[in-house]
Amino acid sequence: MSKFRVGIAGATGYIGSEFMRLCATHPHFEIAWVTSESSAGRKVHELFPNLRGYVRDEFRTFEPELLGECDAVGLCLPHGGAMELMATAVEKHPKVKVVDCSGDFRTSEFDLWERFYERKHTAREIQPKFVYGLTEFNREKVKKAQYVSNPGCFATSIQLVLAPFAKHGQLSGDIHVSAITGSSGSGNKPAQTTHHPERAQNVRAYKVLEHQHLVEIVPFMHSLNAKNDFDLFFVPQSGPFVRGIFATVFMPLNEKLTMASVDALVREAYGDEWFVQMVPGTPEMRLVLHTNHAQVSYRASGSTLVGMCAIDNLVKGGAGQAVQNLNLMLGLEETAGLMHPGGYV
Amino acid sequence: MSKFRVGIAGATGYIGSEFMRLCATHPHFEIAWVTSESSAGRKVHELFPNLRGYVRDEFRTFEPELLGECDAVGLCLPHGGAMELMATAVEKHPKVKVVDCSGDFRTSEFDLWERFYERKHTAREIQPKFVYGLTEFNREKVKKAQYVSNPGCFATSIQLVLAPFAKHGQLSGDIHVSAITGSSGSGNKPAQTTHHPERAQNVRAYKVLEHQHLVEIVPFMHSLNAKNDFDLFFVPQSGPFVRGIFATVFMPLNEKLTMASVDALVREAYGDEWFVQMVPGTPEMRLVLHTNHAQVSYRASGSTLVGMCAIDNLVKGGAGQAVQNLNLMLGLEETAGLMHPGGYV
C-alpha cells in the first residue's frame, strides 16, 4: 500500500512539531513537505533535534504549488493564517484534504468569533465546508469531509465531558468549568507568563469567563441536539507543568439530566471508544501524556453532576486528534499511527 | 516585654515544622517545648536542618506537666490527637491558650464529623469552647478565645471567597468549587500519591464531592448569617507542586447576590485587611507562597459569580493563620511575626 503524502504548513509551532512527529512514524503517511516562513531553508532536525533521523526534510516557504504534491494538508498556522491559506490557495486544489488546527473554521457564528479572536473573519464562505472534528461525536461526517476543523485543546477536554449528554439534549442550566493547562498550550514563543521562574511554581487564571473556546463548544453542543439549553462559564487556568489539561465540569442534575441516566449515557458514548477511557474515581493526567487518549470520570451527588477529563493538549487536544481525523478522511483505521501507550511515569 | 512561651505538640509534621519556623523568628514568642512521640530525644535541627541555629530544642515526649511551662500551645497533631490531648491534659490547665490545627474541633456537627473523619468524636463537651479561627471573619471572638480551632487549608481558601457574601446572608443555590493543592498538604509521610515520579507531572481529583472540609465550611458560613441557604459541591485536586492552593468558586448570581453588590461587599470585607489582598484579574499562587497572605479576585458574568483565592496551604492555610490567631488571643499585633513578604519568584 503506497503511503499518503501529507504536507504540514506552519510546522515550527508545538502543534506543528507534534504533527511532524506523528507523521514520521505513521505507517501510512509520509511527509510531503513542511513549511515555515521564519525558518525556510533550515533542516527540520536543526530546530527539532528530537526528530533527527526521523524527519529529513527542510522547511520551505509555502507556495501554492506544494498543494499539488500532496494528498492531505495539516494546517498548524496561527489563528488567521488558515483563513488566508484556504482562500488564496487550497480552494484551487479541489482534491486536497485539509485538517486545520487553528480556530479559524470551528464555528459559523462569525460575530462571536470576531469578538473573541479579535480579528476579521475573511473566509466566511469557506467555513461551511468544514466539519468540526471532535472525532468521537462527529465520526461519520469526518469520514466524508474534505475539510476538518480540529477542536481546541480546552474545547476537546470540556466537550468530552459534555457530549454524552448533549447528544440526547440533556444539557441545561448553568454549567461551570474549571480547567487547568500546561505551558505548552501557550506556544513556543517566550512570554512573561511562560517564563520559567514565573511559571514553575504558579497557578493562575486567565481570560476568566471569556476564553475563545466557548465559541466552538456552545454551537457544537447545540448541533448535537437542539434541545440543549445551557450557559457555559469557564475559568481557564495555567498550571506549573508542560503538557496536559485537567478539566472539571459541574452540570446541574434535574429532570432533564438525572443521576440514573448518567452511567448509561456515558457507557453508550464511550463503551466502544479506543481513545476515550472511562475510569473510576478520577482521571490521572500523567497517564495520558504523549498519547491520543482521554480519560473521563463522573460523579453525581444531590443536584450536581461532576465530570472530569484529562488529555494531552498537544495530542488529543491538537496534532493527535488531527491525525485521528485525517485517518478517517483517508479511509484508514482511525488508530493508525496513534497506538502509542504513554509511560506510567 | 517578656516573650510568651509557646509549646508545640506534634511538631514533626509539615504544619508543626512551619509552626516552629514562625515561632523561632517571632518577636514576642519563644518556644517553650516541642513534642514528638516518634522523635523524642532528638534535636530539632537533626530532623529539620533548615532550623539549625534557630531552634535549639530537642523533641520531647508529651507530658501534661509541660502545660505548666507555657502560655500557649499549638496543637499540630494528626486528627484525633487533639481531642485526646485536650480531654486528658489541657482542660486541667485552665490558663493555657490553645490553637488546634487539626480538624477535631472545627464543628459541632458531630454526626457529620464522624462520617467524614471516620472516627468517633470523643470530646464533644469541649468543642463548644473552641472558636473557629478564620481570623478575618471571627476576629472579635478569637481575641477573647481561650481555645481556637484553626481552619483547614482548603476551607480557608474557599471561605475567603465565600465569606464576604455569607456575612450578609447572600449565599444561595448550588455553589461549585474546584481547588488544587500542592503535595505538602498530604503531610510528610511518603505515599503512592505523593511519590515524586507519580506526582510530578500529574493532576488528579480525590474525595470528589466528599472532602471533609465541607464539614467546617457549611456550618461556619451559616453561623455568619442564618439566611445563607446553599449547597456546596467541592472537587479537591492534587497538583504537581509543593505548596499552595488555588481555589475557583462558582456562585449563582440572583436577586440575593447581585452583580452590583459584589464589589462593595468584597471591598467591605477586605479593604482594611492586611493579609487578604484583592487583586485584579487573577490571584497568582506563587506570590503568596511562604507567606500568610491570601489573594482573592472576583469576576461576574450573566448568572454566575466566580471568585478565586490563592494561599500557601502551610501558612495562611495552616501554621501562619494559627500564629495570627495566637497573636490576637495574646493581645499582640495580629501581624506580629508574620511580616514576611514572599519572593517574586
Add this chain to the structure above:
Amino acid sequence: MSKFRVGIAGATGYIGSEFMRLCATHPHFEIAWVTSESSAGRKVHELFPNLRGYVRDEFRTFEPELLGECDAVGLCLPHGGAMELMATAVEKHPKVKVVDCSGDFRTSEFDLWERFYERKHTAREIQPKFVYGLTEFNREKVKKAQYVSNPGCFATSIQLVLAPFAKHGQLSGDIHVSAITGSSGSGNKPAQTTHHPERAQNVRAYKVLEHQHLVEIVPFMHSLNAKNDFDLFFVPQSGPFVRGIFATVFMPLNEKLTMASVDALVREAYGDEWFVQMVPGTPEMRLVLHTNHAQVSYRASGSTLVGMCAIDNLVKGGAGQAVQNLNLMLGLEETAGLMHPGGYV
C-alpha cells in the same frame, strides 16, 4: 513472520512497566507472560492504566514452566532476584534467551560486587555466560549471546562518554564524574527521598564516591582495552525531575588522550550509530526523554576533556537498551520497536 514470545519477570517496577510498554508495540514481539509476586492475579491495566488496551495479560506468579512458553525473558527483578531465578529455573531451559536488567551479572569482580551490593553473590558460575550489554560497544558479542546483562542507568550514560576513548586504551589518570538523575531511578516504592514535597525542589548527592555502578564501569572499560589505566570518582545526584540522566565527565588530556584525537575517536564511535547522537554544545536531556536515544557532546580545553551525555534512565538506561539487546540476540533489526522519536517539549 511469527512473533517472538517474550516473558517479563518482575513487571511491576518502573523498568518492568517500560519493558511491557515497549513490547506491547514492538512489531516482532508478543508478551508471553508477565510475573509479579505481589500482584499476581491482577490485570496489568489495573496497575498500569496507561497500558489499558495494549497489554491484556494478568500478572502471574513466576513458575519455572513459564520458561517453556517463551523465546526470551526480560528480568526486571530487584537486585538478587535475577541470580536466584537464573540458578533455580532459567539454566534448566537451555534455549531461552535472557536479558537481565538487574545488577546481578554485570561483572565478574565478585568481591567488589558483594561489597557494593551488600549481599552474597550466589550465582558466580553463571555470570561468565552473560555478555555485558552496552550495545554500541559490545554488539557482536550481544548478537551471539544467550544471556545479556543490561548496564545500569548511570553506567550507560557515563560509559557512552568514556568508551570511544577506552576502546583505544586512552583512559588514564583521575576521571571525575558528576551525574544527576530523575526520581524514577529510585523505583516505584515511596521513600522519604522521593517524597514529592522533599524532592520537587531539591538537588542532593548520595553514595558520594561509592555508587555501585563503578563496579561495572571500570571492568568493562578495561575489557575494551587493557591499556586503560584510570581511577573513576563519581558523585551521583538526585534532581527534581522524573526521567533522565545528565552526566558530566572530566577526563585528563595528555599524551595518551590528546585534543587532536578527540573528534576523530568520537566520530569513529558514533558516526554510524542510530541511538547515540553527537551534538554540538550540549546534550539536552528533554530531547531524549521517552526514547532510546542518547546525546553526547565533548569539549576540550587545556589539560581537560569534558564529555557530557543525556539519556532517559528508564529507556536507554533500562528497558529500551534491553529491547535493543534482545533485538540483536534474536536476529532482528537493532531498532525494531524502538523507533519512537521524543517530543520537542
Add this chain to the structure above:
Amino acid sequence: MSKFRVGIAGATGYIGSEFMRLCATHPHFEIAWVTSESSAGRKVHELFPNLRGYVRDEFRTFEPELLGECDAVGLCLPHGGAMELMATAVEKHPKVKVVDCSGDFRTSEFDLWERFYERKHTAREIQPKFVYGLTEFNREKVKKAQYVSNPGCFATSIQLVLAPFAKHGQLSGDIHVSAITGSSGSGNKPAQTTHHPERAQNVRAYKVLEHQHLVEIVPFMHSLNAKNDFDLFFVPQSGPFVRGIFATVFMPLNEKLTMASVDALVREAYGDEWFVQMVPGTPEMRLVLHTNHAQVSYRASGSTLVGMCAIDNLVKGGAGQAVQNLNLMLGLEETAGLMHPGGYV
C-alpha cells in the same frame, strides 16, 4: 537607632527585587529610593505584588542627586551599568557606600574580564577601590570598605568549597567543577532557554569551560594565598528548578592537600560561621532556598577530594550576601535582616 537609608539602582531585576524584599524587613534599613529606567513612575507593588504593603515606593529614573539622599546604594544593574554609574555619579558622593551586584568590579584582570564579558571595561581606575565581597573570607576588608563587589552566584558556591584550602595555599592541579543552577539565574527577561515548556524537564550545559565567573574565582583564590597553583574547569548547567545552585567540585588530593588536613581546614573555616553550615553526607539545596545560608559537605577518597555546596542563587548568591556585606560596611550585626530560616519543604 535611626535607620540607614539605602537606595537600590536597577531594582526590577530578580536580584533587585530580592534586595528590596530584604531591605523592606531589615530592622536597620529603610529604602531611600529605587530606580528603574524602564518602569519609572510605576509603584513597586504594581510590578511586584509580593511587596504590596511592604514597599510603598515608586520606581524613579536614576539621577545623581539621589546619592545625596542615602547612606548606601545597592547596584543591581546589568553588567556594564555599574561601571557607568560609578564613573559618572557615585564617585562624586564620597560618603556613599556601595555594594555592586554586577560583574563589573569583581577583578582587576581587565583583559580577561573584557574577553569574558565581551565589552570594554571603562572604569579601570575605580576598580581597585572595590573589595571582593565573599564575606566569610574577606570580612575584615569588607568592614572597612566603601565599595564592595558582590560575588557572582556560581562563584559564591564554588569558592565556598575552595576557599578553606585556598587560604592555606593548598589548591593545586586541575580542579573540576560541575554546578547546576535554577532558571532565576537567567534574569527576568523571557528567552528560549527559560521558556517553561523547554526548561521544565531539561538539563543542559552552557558556556562549557568558558563561564565568566572563572574571571573572579581564580584571582580571588590566588589573593587568599599566592601559593595556590591550579587550573579550574567549570561546566555550568541549567536545571529544571527556579532557585538554587548545587556545585560539585573535584580537587586533587596530594602532598599539598591531604586527606588528613581536610576536616581541620573546613572546621577552621566554617566552625564559627552562621551562614555556612557544614553538613554530613550532602548539602540539600531545598533547605537553603530563600535564605542566606550555604551548606557545604566534603568527602575524600584516594587521590580526590569532592566538595559540594548548595546556596540560593538570589540570596547568598546575590542580594542576601549583598546585605550581609552592607551590614558589615555599616557597622551592624552581620546577620541583621537575614535571620530567615527556610522552610523544610
